[in-house]
Amino acid sequence: MRPIRTALFLLMVALVAAIGALPAAAADRFITVASTTSTEQSGLFKYLLPIFERKTGIEVRVVAVGTGQAIKLAEKGDADVLFVHHKPSEEKFVAEGWSARRFPVMYNDFVVVGPAADPAKIKGLKDTAAAFKKIAEAKAPFASRADNSGTHLAEMEFWKAAGIDAKASSGQWYRETGSGMGPTLNTAAGMDAYALADRGTWLSFANRKSLEIVVEGDPKLFNQYGVMLVSKAKHPHVKDADGKAFVDWLVSPEGQQAIAGYKIGGQQLFFPNANQAGA
Numbered sequence: 001m002r003p004i005r006t007a008l009f010l011l012m013v014a015l016v017a018a019i020g021a022l023p024a025a026a027a028d029r030f031i032t033v034a035s036t037t038s039t040e041q042s043g044l045f046k047y048l049l050p051i052f053e054r055k056t057g058i059e060v061r062v063v064a065v066g067t068g069q070a071i072k073l074a075e076k077g078d079a080d081v082l083f084v085h086h087k088p089s090e091e092k093f094v095a096e097g098w099s100a101r102r103f104p105v106m107y108n109d110f111v112v113v114g115p116a117a118d119p120a121k122i123k124g125l126k127d128t129a130a131a132f133k134k135i136a137e138a139k140a141p142f143a144s145r146a147d148n149s150g151t152h153l154a155e156m157e158f159w160k161a162a163g164i165d166a167k168a169s170s171g172q173w174y175r176e177t178g179s180g181m182g183p184t185l186n187t188a189a190g191m192d193a194y195a196l197a198d199r200g201t202w203l204s205f206a207n208r209k210s211l212e213i214v215v216e217g218d219p220k221l222f223n224q225y226g227v228m229l230v231s232k233a234k235h236p237h238v239k240d241a242d243g244k245a246f247v248d249w250l251v252s253p254e255g256q257q258a259i260a261g262y263k264i265g266g267q268q269l270f271f272p273n274a275n276q277a278g279a
Contacts, residue, residue, distance in 0.1 A: 029059060030242075031060055031080040031246060032079045032081075033060055033061070033062050033081045034078070036084050036085055037180035037182065038085065038181055038200055040062060040064035041182040041204065045064075047258075047262045049062075052249050052255070056249070058242045066145065066148050067085060069148065071093055074228075074230050075098055080238050080242070081246055083227045087226060090226045098228075099231055100231060101228065102228050103247060104276060105272070106225050106270040108200050109216070109221045110154055110223050111196075111202055112131055113197055113202060113213055114188075115211060117210070118214060120137075120140040120194065121138075122134050123214040124214075124215075126215070127218060129161035136166065136169075140193075141188075143177055143184050143188040143191070143193040145177060147180070151196060185197060190209075192211075199223075203269055229247050230243065251275075
């Protein structure tokens with residue numbers, strides 16, 4: 001019996017050694033993507049990433065935060081890929097050398113949601129800045145993400161266009177949540193407040209209570225998403241080969257078709273436009 005036990009022990013040692021000798025990529029192959037809460041909370045990544053992972057064997061680990069925070073994570077080298085939705089910030093990211101190139105991926109739009117009672121009387125307006133001005137004049141509750149996200153930055157542009165310093169009323173009719181889109185919509189629903197939301201998260205949001213879309217269709221509500229591979233020159237540890245594989249797949253016909261295929265209740269949440277000039 002002793003020779004058999006010895007042989008089994010030696011076999012186990014050999015197996016452990018063989019596993020230890022596997023390349024790190026084979027044993028634990030993944031990339032980190034810093035992205036927005038909208039791509040996560042809308043359910044897009046839950047639908048999209050398994051398709052990519054089955055094709056490539058590369059696991060995608062998402063850190064879902066506001067666009068501003070996602071950019072900071074990428075600048076610190078805490079992500080391999082940046083996938084956000086504020087074009088001016090994305091172009092600045094590239095101009096400063098944090099990435100070699102920005103790729104447009106998809107778009108949807110923002111909507112203004114609010115209580116069915118509509119105390120500011122804005123339902124049906126097509127001018128978002130005018131709607132924001134009426135909200136301020138009525139001192140109607142408004143829930144803001146206040147997190148430097150792409151949605152929050154868009155919101156602040158509308159307040160500026162309306163000539164309103166909403167932050168001066170913080171804690172009064174203007175409520176700053178400092179949180180993602182889903183929690184902010186929960187706050188709005190709980191206090192019958194208006195809010196600016198991306199349509200994707202809104203369509204996937206179940207706890208609407210009295211909330212409904214009150215303003216949509218303004219061209220200024222257009223919401224473009226872009227993806228960037230973090231520079232290996234800035235951060236040598238970046239997994240650029242696998243990160244590039246993800247970026248390339250997103251803008252490929254297969255990736256674009258997968259994005260178009262994501263629907264809730266028969267409604268398409270995101271519209272691929274990787275090859276659209278100027279996107």
